[in-house]
Amino acid sequence: MAGTVIGPGLSIDGELTSEDEVVVQGTVRGTLTSSDAVSVGAGGVVEADIRAAALSVAGNVTGNVTANERVDIQAGGRLIGDVKAARLTIADGASFKGNVDMEV
Amino acid sequence: MAEGSVIGQGTVVRGNVRGDGSLEIYGRVDGDVLVTGDVTLGDQASVRGDVTGARITIGGTVVGELRGSEAVILERTAQVTGDITAPRVGIEEGARARGALRTEEPAAQAAERGRAEQRRTVPRPLEMPRRAEAPAPRAVEPPPQRAVASAPPPQKRQPPAPVVPAFRGLQARKKKVRGR
Numbered sequence: 001m002a003g004t005v006i007g008p009g010l011s012i013d014g015e016l017t018s019e020d021e022v023v024v025q026g027t028v029r030g031t032l033t034s035s036d037a038v039s040v041g042a043g044g045v046v047e048a049d050i051r052a053a054a055l056s057v058a059g060n061v062t063g064n065v066t067a068n069e070r071v072d073i074q075a076g077g078r079l080i081g082d083v084k085a086a087r088l089t090i091a092d093g094a095s096f097k098g099n100v101d102m103e104v
Numbered sequence: 105m106a107e108g109s110v111i112g113q114g115t116v117v118r119g120n121v122r123g124d125g126s127l128e129i130y131g132r133v134d135g136d137v138l139v140t141g142d143v144t145l146g147d148q149a150s151v152r153g154d155v156t157g158a159r160i161t162i163g164g165t166v167v168g169e170l171r172g173s174e175a176v177i178l179e180r181t182a183q184v185t186g187d188i189t190a191p192r193v194g195i196e197e198g199a200r201a202r203g204a205l206r207t208e209e210p211a212a213q214a215a216e217r218g219r220a221e222q223r224r225t226v227p228r229p230l231e232m233p234r235r236a237e238a239p240a241p242r243a244v245e246p247p248p249q250r251a252v253a254s255a256p257p258p259q260k261r262q263p264p265a266p267v268v269p270a271f272r273g274l275q276a277r278k279k280k281v282r283g284r
Contacts (some may be wrong), residue, residue, distance in 0.1 A: 007109035
């Protein structure tokens with residue numbers, strides 16, 4: 001099972017640090033750091049800077065994102081903030097506003 | 105999976121966790137936990153902060169208050185430093201606890217249900233009963249405040265009062281003496 005799941009209806013105000021995969025279906029405000037993957041579900045809201053190995057966004061993210069591997073913004077996903085990642089995909093139907101740094 | 109939340113073993117939260125649904129904690133939370141559903145703390149988990157929920161099952165370490173609207177269960181691996189309040193409390197052999205234990209509904213939740221009952225049963229003045237008793241204390245409390253507020257001025261005025269007549273009296277006596 002996934003290491004950490006912030007379910008719908010749950011909200012965290014503060015700093016979330018993890019060595020495992022983090023799934024956000026609820027709300028996280030503050031900072032979100034994981035040495036594994038982070039995925040923001042369709043109903044998930046993240047108002048935080050995110051540092052992760054990989055990030056998948058199907059919900060709403062406001063904050064700067066740094067990913068070691070990749071960032072995927074899925075259809076219906078919304079990301080407002082700067083992205084620093086080696087790989088970035090933005091699906092058709094996704095919203096994105098911000099700068100991209102792919103370390104070219 | 106969609107209903108409950110999990111804070112995994114490798115996860116640390118610094119801040120408050122609150123919301124609906126149940127929560128399982130296997131990692132660390134430095135902050136208060138307040139959920140409407142059940143809270144389960146694994147034996148490797150630790151919370152530094154108050155934990156509020158329906159049914160709270162503790163296998164790990166808590167430094168803070170436990171308030172269960174249904175029950176608080178301390179498993180044999182539990183270490184709790186803080187008060188425990190719940191209608192039903194279970195403590196397994198081997199569990200360690202330090203703090204006050206009340207087998208009653210937590211004040212906030214009880215107050216929502218029936219304030220009059222809580223006023224009679226709880227000896228310690230809590231926030232909600234005070235609000236319920238508001239008319240009586242307000243009628244009683246202001247007079248002492250006025251007494252305290254009005255007490256200092258007479259004390260300040262009183263010392264000059266005897267001094268001045270005495271001084272005048274002395275002057276009068278001196279005048280009388282001089283006059284004679």
